[in-house]
Amino acid sequence: MRALVCKGRGFDDLAVVDTPAPRAGPGQVVVSVQAATVDFADTLIATGKYQIQVPTPFTPGNNIAGEVVEVGAGVSRFQIGDRVHGMAFVGGFAQRVALLETQLRPTPDDLPADLACLTGAPYRTAYDALVSAARVQAGESVVVLGASGAVGSAAVMIAKALGARVIACASTTDKLDFTSEIGADEVILTATPDFKDRLKTLCPGGVDVVLDMVGGELSEPALRAVGYGGRFVVVGFASGAPARIPLNLPLLKGSKVLGYEIASFEREESLAAHANRDALERLIASGRVRPPITARFDLEQGVEALRHVAGRAKHGIAVMEMG
Template sequence: MKAMLCKEFGPIERLVLEDVPSPVAGKGQIVISVQAAGVNFPDALLVQGKYQLRPPLPFAPGNEFAGLVKEVGEGVAHLRPGDAVIGLAAHGGYAQEALVDSAAVFPLPAGTDPVVAAASLTVYGTALHALKDRAQIKAGETLLVLGAAGGVGLAAVEIGKLLGARVIAAASSDQKLDVCRSRGADSVINYAREDLKERVRALTDGRGADVVCDPVGGDYTEPALRSVAWNGRFLVVGFAAGEIPRIALNLPLLKGYAVVGVFCSEFSRREPARYRENIDQLLDWVATGKLTPLIGGRYPLARAVDALRALLRREVTGKVVLLP
Protein backbone atom coordinates (compact mmCIF):
# COMPACT_ATOMS: atom_id res chain seq x y z
CA MET A 1 0.00 0.00 0.00
CA LYS A 2 1.01 3.65 -0.40
CA ALA A 3 1.64 6.04 2.47
CA MET A 4 2.83 9.64 2.74
CA LEU A 5 5.81 9.33 5.07
CA CYS A 6 7.69 11.69 7.34
CA LYS A 7 11.22 10.23 7.41
CA GLU A 8 12.84 13.19 9.16
CA PHE A 9 11.40 16.09 11.14
CA GLY A 10 11.45 19.33 9.19
CA PRO A 11 9.56 21.24 6.49
CA ILE A 12 6.40 19.59 5.18
CA GLU A 13 8.01 19.45 1.72
CA ARG A 14 10.15 16.55 2.96
CA LEU A 15 7.13 14.23 3.06
CA VAL A 16 7.49 11.41 0.52
CA LEU A 17 4.99 8.99 -1.01
CA GLU A 18 6.23 5.41 -0.79
CA ASP A 19 5.07 1.81 -0.99
CA VAL A 20 5.08 0.21 2.46
CA PRO A 21 3.84 -3.13 3.83
CA SER A 22 0.19 -3.25 4.83
CA PRO A 23 -0.34 -3.04 8.60
CA VAL A 24 -1.46 -6.12 10.52
CA ALA A 25 -4.06 -5.90 13.27
CA GLY A 26 -2.77 -6.96 16.67
CA LYS A 27 -4.75 -7.60 19.82
CA GLY A 28 -7.47 -4.97 20.23
CA GLN A 29 -6.61 -3.29 16.92
CA ILE A 30 -8.22 -2.97 13.50
CA VAL A 31 -6.97 -2.05 10.04
CA ILE A 32 -9.05 0.48 8.09
CA SER A 33 -9.00 0.77 4.30
CA VAL A 34 -8.90 4.56 4.19
CA GLN A 35 -11.39 6.30 1.90
CA ALA A 36 -10.82 9.82 3.25
CA ALA A 37 -8.42 11.40 5.74
CA GLY A 38 -8.87 14.75 7.42
CA VAL A 39 -6.05 17.31 7.15
CA ASN A 40 -5.49 19.24 10.37
CA PHE A 41 -3.09 21.88 11.65
CA PRO A 42 -1.48 19.51 14.20
CA ASP A 43 -0.47 17.23 11.30
CA ALA A 44 1.87 19.95 10.04
CA LEU A 45 3.25 20.56 13.53
CA LEU A 46 3.87 16.82 13.96
CA VAL A 47 5.85 16.62 10.71
CA GLN A 48 7.94 19.65 11.68
CA GLY A 49 8.71 18.25 15.13
CA LYS A 50 6.81 21.10 16.78
CA TYR A 51 3.97 19.11 18.33
CA GLN A 52 3.66 17.66 21.84
CA LEU A 53 4.28 14.18 20.38
CA ARG A 54 7.29 12.97 18.39
CA PRO A 55 6.48 9.57 16.87
CA PRO A 56 9.27 7.18 15.92
CA LEU A 57 10.44 7.73 12.34
CA PRO A 58 9.25 7.02 9.72
CA PHE A 59 5.53 7.62 10.18
CA ALA A 60 2.52 8.84 8.22
CA PRO A 61 0.77 11.89 9.69
CA GLY A 62 -3.01 12.11 9.86
CA ASN A 63 -5.09 11.62 13.00
CA GLU A 64 -8.60 11.09 11.57
CA PHE A 65 -9.63 8.79 8.75
CA ALA A 66 -12.83 7.20 7.50
CA GLY A 67 -13.26 4.02 5.51
CA LEU A 68 -14.07 0.33 5.75
CA VAL A 69 -12.79 -2.18 8.27
CA LYS A 70 -10.31 -4.44 6.46
CA GLU A 71 -9.15 -6.61 9.36
CA VAL A 72 -9.90 -7.02 13.07
CA GLY A 73 -7.45 -8.25 15.66
CA GLU A 74 -7.86 -10.62 18.56
CA GLY A 75 -10.49 -9.58 21.07
CA VAL A 76 -12.36 -7.18 18.78
CA ALA A 77 -15.99 -8.29 18.78
CA HIS A 78 -17.95 -5.11 18.04
CA LEU A 79 -16.55 -4.52 14.55
CA ARG A 80 -16.39 -6.72 11.45
CA PRO A 81 -14.67 -6.47 8.07
CA GLY A 82 -16.72 -4.26 5.76
CA ASP A 83 -18.10 -2.01 8.51
CA ALA A 84 -18.06 1.73 7.69
CA VAL A 85 -16.13 3.52 10.45
CA ILE A 86 -14.06 6.52 11.37
CA GLY A 87 -10.89 6.13 13.39
CA LEU A 88 -8.72 8.44 15.43
CA ALA A 89 -5.04 7.96 16.12
CA ALA A 90 -1.97 10.04 16.89
CA HIS A 91 -0.84 9.49 13.28
CA GLY A 92 -1.16 7.08 10.35
CA GLY A 93 -4.09 8.46 8.35
CA TYR A 94 -2.18 9.70 5.28
CA ALA A 95 -2.14 6.22 3.81
CA GLN A 96 -4.29 3.74 1.95
CA GLU A 97 -4.56 1.62 5.10
CA ALA A 98 -4.33 2.65 8.74
CA LEU A 99 -3.86 0.73 11.97
CA VAL A 100 -5.84 1.96 14.97
CA ASP A 101 -6.88 0.85 18.45
CA SER A 102 -10.45 -0.45 18.30
CA ALA A 103 -11.44 1.79 21.25
CA ALA A 104 -10.78 4.81 19.01
CA VAL A 105 -13.02 3.60 16.18
CA PHE A 106 -16.61 4.79 15.78
CA PRO A 107 -19.21 3.12 13.55
CA LEU A 108 -20.71 5.50 11.01
CA PRO A 109 -24.48 5.91 10.69
CA ALA A 110 -25.81 4.24 7.56
CA GLY A 111 -25.27 6.28 4.41
CA THR A 112 -22.70 8.68 5.91
CA ASP A 113 -20.29 10.00 3.27
CA PRO A 114 -16.74 9.04 4.35
CA VAL A 115 -15.48 12.43 3.15
CA VAL A 116 -17.96 14.18 5.44
CA ALA A 117 -17.06 11.84 8.28
CA ALA A 118 -13.33 12.51 7.86
CA ALA A 119 -14.03 16.24 8.05
CA SER A 120 -15.99 15.98 11.28
CA LEU A 121 -14.35 14.50 14.32
CA THR A 122 -11.23 16.57 14.94
CA VAL A 123 -12.54 20.09 14.32
CA TYR A 124 -16.11 19.50 15.48
CA GLY A 125 -14.94 17.37 18.38
CA THR A 126 -12.61 20.16 19.47
CA ALA A 127 -15.31 22.81 19.08
CA LEU A 128 -17.89 20.80 21.00
CA HIS A 129 -15.44 20.02 23.81
CA ALA A 130 -14.46 23.70 23.97
CA LEU A 131 -17.97 25.11 24.09
CA LYS A 132 -19.81 22.37 26.00
CA ASP A 133 -17.23 21.00 28.42
CA ARG A 134 -14.76 23.84 28.94
CA ALA A 135 -16.88 26.99 28.53
CA GLN A 136 -20.21 25.39 29.56
CA ILE A 137 -21.84 27.86 27.22
CA LYS A 138 -25.51 28.64 27.81
CA ALA A 139 -28.30 29.46 25.39
CA GLY A 140 -28.53 33.21 24.91
CA GLU A 141 -24.86 33.91 25.65
CA THR A 142 -22.68 35.71 23.11
CA LEU A 143 -19.84 33.75 21.50
CA LEU A 144 -16.98 35.46 19.64
CA VAL A 145 -15.04 33.15 17.29
CA LEU A 146 -11.64 34.16 15.91
CA GLY A 147 -10.43 32.56 12.68
CA ALA A 148 -14.08 31.78 12.12
CA ALA A 149 -13.71 30.50 8.56
CA GLY A 150 -11.06 27.90 9.41
CA GLY A 151 -11.74 24.31 10.41
CA VAL A 152 -12.21 24.69 14.17
CA GLY A 153 -13.53 28.24 13.81
CA LEU A 154 -16.34 27.33 11.43
CA ALA A 155 -17.17 24.29 13.56
CA ALA A 156 -17.44 26.59 16.60
CA VAL A 157 -19.79 28.91 14.69
CA GLU A 158 -22.09 26.01 13.80
CA ILE A 159 -22.02 24.27 17.17
CA GLY A 160 -22.43 27.59 18.97
CA LYS A 161 -25.68 28.10 17.08
CA LEU A 162 -26.84 24.54 17.82
CA LEU A 163 -26.23 25.22 21.53
CA GLY A 164 -28.28 28.41 21.39
CA ALA A 165 -25.57 31.07 21.47
CA ARG A 166 -25.52 34.37 19.63
CA VAL A 167 -22.43 34.06 17.42
CA ILE A 168 -20.07 36.82 16.28
CA ALA A 169 -17.66 35.52 13.63
CA ALA A 170 -14.33 37.28 13.08
CA ALA A 171 -12.16 36.57 10.04
CA SER A 172 -9.73 38.29 7.67
CA SER A 173 -11.84 38.78 4.52
CA ASP A 174 -15.38 39.54 3.46
CA GLN A 175 -15.44 36.33 1.41
CA LYS A 176 -14.67 34.26 4.51
CA LEU A 177 -17.28 36.15 6.50
CA ASP A 178 -19.90 35.40 3.84
CA VAL A 179 -19.24 31.71 4.50
CA CYS A 180 -19.63 32.31 8.25
CA ARG A 181 -22.99 33.99 7.65
CA SER A 182 -24.11 31.06 5.53
CA ARG A 183 -23.25 28.77 8.46
CA GLY A 184 -25.34 30.74 10.94
CA ALA A 185 -23.21 33.60 12.29
CA ASP A 186 -25.43 36.40 13.62
CA SER A 187 -22.81 39.16 13.20
CA VAL A 188 -19.38 39.37 11.57
CA ILE A 189 -16.16 41.33 12.00
CA ASN A 190 -13.45 41.75 9.36
CA TYR A 191 -10.48 42.20 11.67
CA ALA A 192 -8.17 42.96 8.75
CA ARG A 193 -9.84 46.38 8.39
CA GLU A 194 -11.95 46.84 11.52
CA ASP A 195 -10.96 47.38 15.14
CA LEU A 196 -11.83 44.06 16.77
CA LYS A 197 -12.26 45.38 20.29
CA GLU A 198 -14.42 48.34 19.23
CA ARG A 199 -16.62 46.22 16.95
CA VAL A 200 -17.24 43.68 19.71
CA ARG A 201 -18.09 46.52 22.06
CA ALA A 202 -20.54 47.96 19.52
CA LEU A 203 -22.16 44.60 18.78
CA THR A 204 -22.64 43.78 22.46
CA ASP A 205 -23.75 47.22 23.69
CA GLY A 206 -20.46 47.60 25.54
CA ARG A 207 -20.82 44.37 27.50
CA GLY A 208 -18.37 42.12 25.63
CA ALA A 209 -18.55 38.46 24.66
CA ASP A 210 -19.45 35.83 27.23
CA VAL A 211 -17.22 33.28 25.51
CA VAL A 212 -14.28 33.83 23.14
CA CYS A 213 -13.01 30.88 21.09
CA ASP A 214 -9.44 31.49 19.85
CA PRO A 215 -7.87 28.82 17.64
CA VAL A 216 -5.55 31.37 16.01
CA GLY A 217 -3.39 33.23 18.53
CA GLY A 218 -1.15 35.94 17.14
CA ASP A 219 -2.01 39.64 16.98
CA TYR A 220 -5.75 39.34 17.59
CA THR A 221 -5.57 37.54 20.93
CA GLU A 222 -4.99 40.65 23.02
CA PRO A 223 -7.91 42.72 21.62
CA ALA A 224 -10.07 39.62 22.03
CA LEU A 225 -8.93 39.28 25.64
CA ARG A 226 -10.00 42.88 26.16
CA SER A 227 -13.42 42.02 24.70
CA VAL A 228 -14.49 39.39 27.24
CA ALA A 229 -17.53 40.17 29.39
CA TRP A 230 -17.64 40.03 33.17
CA ASN A 231 -17.58 36.36 34.29
CA GLY A 232 -16.76 35.33 30.72
CA ARG A 233 -14.53 32.53 29.44
CA PHE A 234 -11.61 32.85 27.01
CA LEU A 235 -10.88 29.53 25.28
CA VAL A 236 -7.27 28.88 24.29
CA VAL A 237 -7.65 26.37 21.44
CA GLY A 238 -4.53 26.75 19.31
CA PHE A 239 -2.04 29.00 17.55
CA ALA A 240 -2.66 28.74 13.82
CA ALA A 241 -1.04 32.15 13.33
CA GLY A 242 2.21 30.63 14.56
CA GLU A 243 2.75 32.96 17.52
CA ILE A 244 1.94 31.99 21.10
CA PRO A 245 0.71 35.24 22.68
CA ARG A 246 1.74 36.46 26.11
CA ILE A 247 -1.29 37.21 28.27
CA ALA A 248 -1.50 40.27 30.51
CA LEU A 249 -2.96 38.63 33.62
CA ASN A 250 -4.49 41.86 34.86
CA LEU A 251 -7.14 41.53 32.14
CA PRO A 252 -8.89 38.42 33.52
CA LEU A 253 -8.41 39.82 37.03
CA LEU A 254 -10.20 43.10 36.30
CA LYS A 255 -13.16 41.45 34.55
CA GLY A 256 -13.36 38.30 36.65
CA TYR A 257 -13.17 36.02 33.63
CA ALA A 258 -11.46 32.66 33.15
CA VAL A 259 -8.77 31.72 30.66
CA VAL A 260 -9.47 28.08 29.82
CA GLY A 261 -7.25 25.65 27.95
CA VAL A 262 -8.74 23.28 25.35
CA PHE A 263 -6.73 20.13 24.56
CA CYS A 264 -9.20 17.72 22.99
CA SER A 265 -6.83 14.83 22.30
CA GLU A 266 -5.78 14.73 25.94
CA PHE A 267 -9.44 14.95 26.98
CA SER A 268 -10.16 11.90 24.83
CA ARG A 269 -7.34 9.99 26.55
CA ARG A 270 -8.18 10.99 30.12
CA GLU A 271 -11.98 10.97 29.88
CA PRO A 272 -12.83 8.47 27.12
CA ALA A 273 -16.46 7.93 28.17
CA ARG A 274 -17.30 11.64 28.04
CA TYR A 275 -15.38 11.99 24.77
CA ARG A 276 -17.35 9.13 23.22
CA GLU A 277 -20.59 10.84 24.28
CA ASN A 278 -19.48 13.94 22.39
CA ILE A 279 -18.60 11.93 19.27
CA ASP A 280 -21.93 10.10 19.39
CA GLN A 281 -23.65 13.50 19.54
CA LEU A 282 -21.64 14.82 16.60
CA LEU A 283 -22.31 11.78 14.42
CA ASP A 284 -26.02 12.06 15.21
CA TRP A 285 -26.00 15.72 14.17
CA VAL A 286 -24.20 14.80 10.94
CA ALA A 287 -26.58 11.90 10.21
CA THR A 288 -29.66 14.08 10.78
CA GLY A 289 -28.32 16.98 8.71
CA LYS A 290 -27.93 19.41 11.61
CA LEU A 291 -24.21 19.58 10.83
CA THR A 292 -22.80 19.49 7.32
CA PRO A 293 -19.04 20.10 7.30
CA LEU A 294 -17.86 22.47 4.59
CA ILE A 295 -15.24 20.71 2.47
CA GLY A 296 -12.82 23.42 1.39
CA GLY A 297 -10.50 21.17 -0.61
CA ARG A 298 -10.09 17.57 -1.79
CA TYR A 299 -6.61 16.30 -2.64
CA PRO A 300 -5.22 12.94 -3.72
CA LEU A 301 -2.74 11.35 -1.31
CA ALA A 302 0.17 12.29 -3.57
CA ARG A 303 -0.66 15.98 -3.03
CA ALA A 304 -0.68 15.89 0.76
CA VAL A 305 2.05 18.55 0.84
CA ASP A 306 -0.16 20.90 -1.21
CA ALA A 307 -3.05 20.27 1.19
CA LEU A 308 -0.91 21.07 4.23
CA ARG A 309 0.59 24.12 2.52
CA ALA A 310 -2.88 25.52 1.81
CA LEU A 311 -3.80 24.97 5.44
CA LEU A 312 -0.67 26.65 6.80
CA ARG A 313 -1.15 29.65 4.49
CA ARG A 314 -4.72 29.97 5.75
CA GLU A 315 -6.01 29.73 2.21
CA VAL A 316 -8.68 27.22 3.19
CA THR A 317 -12.28 27.88 4.15
CA GLY A 318 -13.67 24.89 5.99
CA LYS A 319 -11.95 21.51 6.01
CA VAL A 320 -9.43 19.83 3.69
CA VAL A 321 -9.45 16.08 3.09
CA LEU A 322 -7.16 13.60 1.37
CA LEU A 323 -8.61 10.86 -0.83
CA PRO A 324 -6.19 7.89 -0.80
Protein backbone atom coordinates in the same frame (compact mmCIF):
# COMPACT_ATOMS: atom_id res chain seq x y z
CA MET B 1 -0.17 -0.20 -0.55
CA ARG B 2 0.24 3.51 -1.32
CA ALA B 3 0.96 5.96 1.49
CA LEU B 4 2.16 9.53 1.96
CA VAL B 5 5.52 9.20 3.72
CA CYS B 6 7.51 11.93 5.47
CA LYS B 7 11.25 11.22 5.42
CA GLY B 8 12.39 14.54 6.92
CA ARG B 9 11.05 17.76 8.41
CA GLY B 10 9.56 19.63 5.49
CA PHE B 11 7.13 19.48 2.59
CA ASP B 12 10.01 18.68 0.23
CA ASP B 13 10.60 15.51 2.27
CA LEU B 14 7.09 14.18 1.56
CA ALA B 15 6.21 11.71 -1.20
CA VAL B 16 3.49 9.18 -2.01
CA VAL B 17 5.21 5.80 -2.28
CA ASP B 18 4.58 2.05 -2.14
CA THR B 19 4.95 0.68 1.40
CA PRO B 20 4.14 -2.64 3.09
CA ALA B 21 0.54 -2.89 4.22
CA PRO B 22 0.08 -3.07 8.01
CA ARG B 23 -1.11 -6.18 9.82
CA ALA B 24 -3.32 -6.20 12.89
CA GLY B 25 -1.52 -6.79 16.17
CA PRO B 26 -3.21 -7.71 19.47
CA GLY B 27 -6.13 -5.36 20.15
CA GLN B 28 -5.78 -3.75 16.72
CA VAL B 29 -7.86 -3.59 13.57
CA VAL B 30 -6.70 -2.73 10.07
CA VAL B 31 -8.89 -0.14 8.37
CA SER B 32 -9.16 0.34 4.62
CA VAL B 33 -9.18 4.15 4.64
CA GLN B 34 -11.84 5.78 2.48
CA ALA B 35 -11.47 9.41 3.61
CA ALA B 36 -9.31 11.51 5.93
CA THR B 37 -9.34 15.16 6.89
CA VAL B 38 -6.28 17.27 6.10
CA ASP B 39 -5.84 19.58 9.09
CA PHE B 40 -3.43 22.33 10.10
CA ALA B 41 -2.10 20.05 12.84
CA ASP B 42 -1.15 17.51 10.15
CA THR B 43 1.02 20.15 8.46
CA LEU B 44 2.76 20.90 11.77
CA ILE B 45 3.43 17.22 12.42
CA ALA B 46 4.74 16.68 8.89
CA THR B 47 7.15 19.63 9.15
CA GLY B 48 8.39 18.91 12.68
CA LYS B 49 6.70 21.97 14.20
CA TYR B 50 4.18 20.14 16.37
CA GLN B 51 4.62 19.91 20.14
CA ILE B 52 5.08 16.13 19.79
CA GLN B 53 7.91 15.05 17.48
CA VAL B 54 7.34 11.89 15.44
CA PRO B 55 10.44 9.89 14.41
CA THR B 56 10.94 9.72 10.65
CA PRO B 57 10.02 8.09 8.37
CA PHE B 58 6.28 8.17 9.11
CA THR B 59 2.92 8.68 7.46
CA PRO B 60 0.94 11.71 8.69
CA GLY B 61 -2.86 11.77 8.88
CA ASN B 62 -5.04 11.79 11.98
CA ASN B 63 -8.79 11.71 11.33
CA ILE B 64 -9.93 8.80 9.19
CA ALA B 65 -13.02 6.86 8.13
CA GLY B 66 -13.22 3.54 6.37
CA GLU B 67 -13.95 -0.16 6.68
CA VAL B 68 -12.41 -2.87 8.86
CA VAL B 69 -10.51 -5.43 6.75
CA GLU B 70 -8.59 -7.33 9.47
CA VAL B 71 -8.96 -7.81 13.23
CA GLY B 72 -6.25 -8.81 15.68
CA ALA B 73 -6.31 -11.08 18.71
CA GLY B 74 -8.55 -9.88 21.53
CA VAL B 75 -10.61 -7.46 19.43
CA SER B 76 -14.24 -7.56 20.58
CA ARG B 77 -15.88 -4.35 19.33
CA PHE B 78 -15.43 -4.72 15.58
CA GLN B 79 -15.43 -7.33 12.86
CA ILE B 80 -14.44 -7.40 9.19
CA GLY B 81 -16.78 -5.24 7.12
CA ASP B 82 -17.71 -2.79 9.87
CA ARG B 83 -17.68 0.91 8.95
CA VAL B 84 -15.59 2.89 11.44
CA HIS B 85 -14.06 6.30 12.02
CA GLY B 86 -11.61 7.69 14.53
CA MET B 87 -8.31 9.35 15.31
CA ALA B 88 -4.96 7.85 14.37
CA PHE B 89 -2.65 10.79 15.25
CA VAL B 90 -0.39 9.59 12.42
CA GLY B 91 -0.74 6.96 9.70
CA GLY B 92 -4.03 8.05 8.17
CA PHE B 93 -2.84 9.27 4.76
CA ALA B 94 -2.57 5.74 3.41
CA GLN B 95 -4.75 3.11 1.83
CA ARG B 96 -4.67 1.12 5.08
CA VAL B 97 -3.85 1.87 8.70
CA ALA B 98 -3.64 -0.36 11.81
CA LEU B 99 -5.23 1.15 14.92
CA LEU B 100 -6.21 0.03 18.40
CA GLU B 101 -9.92 -0.71 18.51
CA THR B 102 -10.20 1.90 21.29
CA GLN B 103 -9.20 4.60 18.76
CA LEU B 104 -12.26 3.90 16.64
CA ARG B 105 -16.01 4.39 16.74
CA PRO B 106 -18.70 2.67 14.66
CA THR B 107 -19.90 4.88 11.82
CA PRO B 108 -23.68 5.40 11.72
CA ASP B 109 -25.39 4.15 8.55
CA ASP B 110 -26.52 7.67 7.62
CA LEU B 111 -23.02 9.19 7.90
CA PRO B 112 -20.89 8.88 4.73
CA ALA B 113 -17.13 8.45 5.08
CA ASP B 114 -16.25 12.00 4.00
CA LEU B 115 -18.41 13.38 6.82
CA ALA B 116 -17.54 10.67 9.35
CA CYS B 117 -13.84 11.55 9.20
CA LEU B 118 -14.78 15.16 10.04
CA THR B 119 -16.03 14.09 13.45
CA GLY B 120 -12.37 13.69 14.42
CA ALA B 121 -10.18 16.41 15.88
CA PRO B 122 -11.60 19.64 14.32
CA TYR B 123 -15.27 19.02 15.05
CA ARG B 124 -14.63 17.22 18.33
CA THR B 125 -12.47 20.14 19.45
CA ALA B 126 -15.10 22.73 18.53
CA TYR B 127 -17.94 20.78 20.16
CA ASP B 128 -16.05 20.00 23.37
CA ALA B 129 -14.76 23.56 23.70
CA LEU B 130 -18.25 25.03 23.27
CA VAL B 131 -20.26 22.49 25.25
CA SER B 132 -17.98 21.12 27.98
CA ALA B 133 -15.52 24.00 28.48
CA ALA B 134 -17.52 27.16 27.69
CA ARG B 135 -20.95 25.64 28.47
CA VAL B 136 -22.58 27.82 25.82
CA GLN B 137 -26.28 28.52 26.26
CA ALA B 138 -28.84 29.51 23.65
CA GLY B 139 -28.95 33.26 23.20
CA GLU B 140 -25.38 33.88 24.32
CA SER B 141 -22.79 35.64 22.17
CA VAL B 142 -19.86 33.55 20.93
CA VAL B 143 -16.78 35.16 19.38
CA VAL B 144 -14.68 32.78 17.26
CA LEU B 145 -11.09 33.85 16.58
CA GLY B 146 -9.72 32.11 13.48
CA ALA B 147 -13.28 31.44 12.35
CA SER B 148 -12.47 30.39 8.78
CA GLY B 149 -10.21 27.44 9.64
CA ALA B 150 -11.18 23.83 10.24
CA VAL B 151 -11.87 24.18 13.97
CA GLY B 152 -13.13 27.75 13.64
CA SER B 153 -15.66 26.99 10.91
CA ALA B 154 -16.82 23.97 12.90
CA ALA B 155 -17.28 26.23 15.94
CA VAL B 156 -19.32 28.74 13.94
CA MET B 157 -21.79 26.09 12.79
CA ILE B 158 -21.98 24.19 16.07
CA ALA B 159 -22.51 27.40 18.07
CA LYS B 160 -25.34 28.35 15.71
CA ALA B 161 -26.88 24.89 16.13
CA LEU B 162 -26.73 25.44 19.91
CA GLY B 163 -28.70 28.66 19.50
CA ALA B 164 -25.88 31.15 20.08
CA ARG B 165 -25.25 34.47 18.33
CA VAL B 166 -21.95 34.01 16.50
CA ILE B 167 -19.38 36.72 15.76
CA ALA B 168 -16.74 35.40 13.37
CA CYS B 169 -13.27 36.95 13.29
CA ALA B 170 -10.77 36.34 10.50
CA SER B 171 -7.85 37.97 8.75
CA THR B 172 -9.27 38.65 5.26
CA THR B 173 -12.57 39.71 3.74
CA ASP B 174 -12.70 36.50 1.69
CA LYS B 175 -12.52 34.46 4.88
CA LEU B 176 -15.20 36.61 6.50
CA ASP B 177 -17.47 36.11 3.47
CA PHE B 178 -17.01 32.38 3.93
CA THR B 179 -17.97 32.53 7.62
CA SER B 180 -21.10 34.50 6.72
CA GLU B 181 -22.04 31.80 4.22
CA ILE B 182 -21.83 29.11 6.91
CA GLY B 183 -23.97 31.02 9.39
CA ALA B 184 -22.04 33.71 11.31
CA ASP B 185 -24.35 36.50 12.46
CA GLU B 186 -21.66 39.22 12.41
CA VAL B 187 -18.08 39.34 11.16
CA ILE B 188 -15.03 41.39 12.14
CA LEU B 189 -11.72 41.77 10.35
CA THR B 190 -9.03 41.05 12.92
CA ALA B 191 -6.57 43.48 11.34
CA THR B 192 -8.80 46.46 12.13
CA PRO B 193 -7.18 48.77 14.71
CA ASP B 194 -10.40 49.05 16.74
CA PHE B 195 -10.94 45.28 17.01
CA LYS B 196 -11.76 45.37 20.75
CA ASP B 197 -14.12 48.34 20.34
CA ARG B 198 -15.95 46.60 17.49
CA LEU B 199 -16.56 43.61 19.75
CA LYS B 200 -17.84 45.87 22.51
CA THR B 201 -20.14 47.68 20.10
CA LEU B 202 -21.66 44.41 18.94
CA CYS B 203 -21.96 43.15 22.54
CA PRO B 204 -22.66 46.21 24.76
CA GLY B 205 -22.93 44.05 27.88
CA GLY B 206 -19.73 42.21 27.03
CA VAL B 207 -19.05 39.03 25.10
CA ASP B 208 -20.27 35.82 26.75
CA VAL B 209 -17.78 33.38 25.19
CA VAL B 210 -14.55 33.65 23.19
CA LEU B 211 -13.03 30.64 21.44
CA ASP B 212 -9.40 31.44 20.67
CA MET B 213 -7.70 29.30 18.03
CA VAL B 214 -5.17 32.03 17.16
CA GLY B 215 -3.33 33.38 20.21
CA GLY B 216 -0.68 36.03 19.74
CA GLU B 217 -1.79 39.66 19.66
CA LEU B 218 -5.51 38.90 19.25
CA SER B 219 -6.08 37.25 22.62
CA GLU B 220 -5.80 40.25 24.93
CA PRO B 221 -8.20 42.60 23.09
CA ALA B 222 -10.71 39.75 22.80
CA LEU B 223 -10.42 39.04 26.52
CA ARG B 224 -10.91 42.74 27.28
CA ALA B 225 -14.24 42.58 25.43
CA VAL B 226 -15.54 39.70 27.59
CA GLY B 227 -18.34 40.68 29.97
CA TYR B 228 -18.74 39.87 33.65
CA GLY B 229 -18.89 36.11 34.12
CA GLY B 230 -17.82 35.47 30.53
CA ARG B 231 -15.65 32.56 29.45
CA PHE B 232 -12.47 32.74 27.37
CA VAL B 233 -11.43 29.33 26.03
CA VAL B 234 -7.87 28.79 24.79
CA VAL B 235 -7.88 26.18 22.01
CA GLY B 236 -4.73 26.77 19.97
CA PHE B 237 -2.09 29.13 18.65
CA ALA B 238 -2.42 29.29 14.87
CA SER B 239 -0.44 32.56 14.96
CA GLY B 240 2.52 30.57 16.22
CA ALA B 241 2.72 32.51 19.49
CA PRO B 242 0.96 31.70 22.79
CA ALA B 243 -0.91 34.67 24.22
CA ARG B 244 0.40 36.64 27.18
CA ILE B 245 -2.48 38.21 29.07
CA PRO B 246 -2.68 40.37 32.21
CA LEU B 247 -4.37 38.29 34.90
CA ASN B 248 -6.05 41.35 36.38
CA LEU B 249 -8.56 41.15 33.49
CA PRO B 250 -10.34 37.97 34.63
CA LEU B 251 -10.05 39.22 38.23
CA LEU B 252 -11.87 42.49 37.49
CA LYS B 253 -14.45 40.90 35.18
CA GLY B 254 -15.22 37.81 37.24
CA SER B 255 -14.54 35.95 34.00
CA LYS B 256 -12.98 32.54 33.45
CA VAL B 257 -9.96 31.66 31.31
CA LEU B 258 -10.20 27.99 30.35
CA GLY B 259 -8.06 25.65 28.30
CA TYR B 260 -9.11 22.80 26.06
CA GLU B 261 -6.89 20.06 24.57
CA ILE B 262 -8.47 17.02 22.99
CA ALA B 263 -6.20 14.24 24.28
CA SER B 264 -6.31 15.31 27.92
CA PHE B 265 -10.08 15.90 27.74
CA GLU B 266 -10.72 12.41 26.38
CA ARG B 267 -8.42 10.93 29.02
CA GLU B 268 -9.75 12.86 32.01
CA GLU B 269 -13.39 13.32 30.96
CA SER B 270 -14.07 10.09 29.10
CA LEU B 271 -17.81 9.91 29.87
CA ALA B 272 -18.40 13.49 28.71
CA ALA B 273 -16.23 12.90 25.64
CA HIS B 274 -18.27 9.83 24.68
CA ALA B 275 -21.57 11.69 25.10
CA ASN B 276 -20.23 14.59 23.05
CA ARG B 277 -19.21 12.26 20.22
CA ASP B 278 -22.73 10.79 20.05
CA ALA B 279 -24.31 14.25 20.05
CA LEU B 280 -21.92 15.56 17.39
CA GLU B 281 -22.55 12.63 15.07
CA ARG B 282 -26.32 13.20 15.40
CA LEU B 283 -25.90 16.90 14.57
CA ILE B 284 -23.98 16.14 11.38
CA ALA B 285 -26.06 13.14 10.28
CA SER B 286 -29.27 15.15 10.76
CA GLY B 287 -28.00 18.02 8.63
CA ARG B 288 -28.26 20.58 11.44
CA VAL B 289 -24.51 21.03 11.01
CA ARG B 290 -23.28 20.85 7.41
CA PRO B 291 -19.46 20.76 7.32
CA PRO B 292 -18.11 22.94 4.50
CA ILE B 293 -15.76 20.69 2.52
CA THR B 294 -14.01 23.33 0.44
CA ALA B 295 -11.24 21.17 -1.05
CA ARG B 296 -10.98 17.51 -2.02
CA PHE B 297 -7.79 15.65 -2.89
CA ASP B 298 -6.92 12.07 -3.72
CA LEU B 299 -4.02 10.25 -2.07
CA GLU B 300 -1.65 10.89 -4.98
CA GLN B 301 -2.18 14.64 -4.33
CA GLY B 302 -1.15 14.26 -0.69
CA VAL B 303 1.75 16.72 -0.78
CA GLU B 304 -0.39 19.29 -2.57
CA ALA B 305 -3.12 18.81 0.04
CA LEU B 306 -0.77 19.55 2.95
CA ARG B 307 0.69 22.60 1.19
CA HIS B 308 -2.85 23.87 0.56
CA VAL B 309 -3.86 23.55 4.20
CA ALA B 310 -0.64 25.19 5.39
CA GLY B 311 -1.33 28.24 3.20
CA ARG B 312 -3.00 31.23 4.82
CA ALA B 313 -5.57 31.50 2.02
CA LYS B 314 -7.13 28.18 3.02
CA HIS B 315 -10.54 28.11 4.65
CA GLY B 316 -13.07 25.43 5.55
CA ILE B 317 -12.31 21.72 5.53
CA ALA B 318 -10.01 19.77 3.24
CA VAL B 319 -10.60 16.04 2.74
CA MET B 320 -8.35 13.40 1.20
CA GLU B 321 -10.24 10.52 -0.45
CA MET B 322 -8.37 7.28 -1.00
CA GLY B 323 -10.56 5.84 -3.76
